[in-house]
Amino acid sequence: RNTDDKRKNKYEQLIKLRKQKEKLKLQSKSEQENKEKSDMCVNSHEAVEYILHTYADEKRKQIDELCRTLFQALVWKESHFKKVELTDDYSLKVYDIFGEPARPDLSAGERQVLSLSFITAMAKSAGKEAPFIIDTPFGRISKKPRKFIAEQIPDKVSQLVLFVTDTELTE
Secondary structure (H helix, E strand, O other): OHHHHHHHHHHHHHHHHHHHHHHHHHHHHHHHHHHHHHHHHHHHHHHHHHHHHHHHHHHHHHHHHHHHHHHHHHOOOOOOEEEEEEOOOOOEEEEEOOOOEOHHHOOHHHHHHHHHHHHHHHHHHOOOOOOEEEEOOOOOOOHHHHHHHHHHHHHOOOOEEEEOOOOOOOO
16 A cells, blocks of 8 residues: 555656646747747847948938039038048038138038038938928128029929018019
């Protein structure tokens, strides 16, 4: 009888251990699945970040080139400025013919042309045709440069709407 009881007890322990083993297998499998899901989320996040940064960098370079071209086309002292640059942190820098920073020395009109160039570059890089609407774009620009810009800007955008005063644009 004692041997039968021991055998029965051992058999019950064996069954318990098998159940615990199955439970641990299921937990391990669930943990493994959760780890795989977590790894997939991390990898997906990294891929999306990479795509976003690559796209943003390409757009920044495109805007940089368009802004540089537009500024050189619109500014009336083109021989005075060597380069316009849109930096990695989206700051606009202007350099004179000696390669020195010129932005602090820009006149109000030159700053307005820089802004106009940047905004136009952003609109063009979007790839969508939309009207370009500007309110008093020549208010801070002297007469001769104003005439030059007024002649140049219509060729730079697909549709232009200007709100101007009678003294701002006379011809």
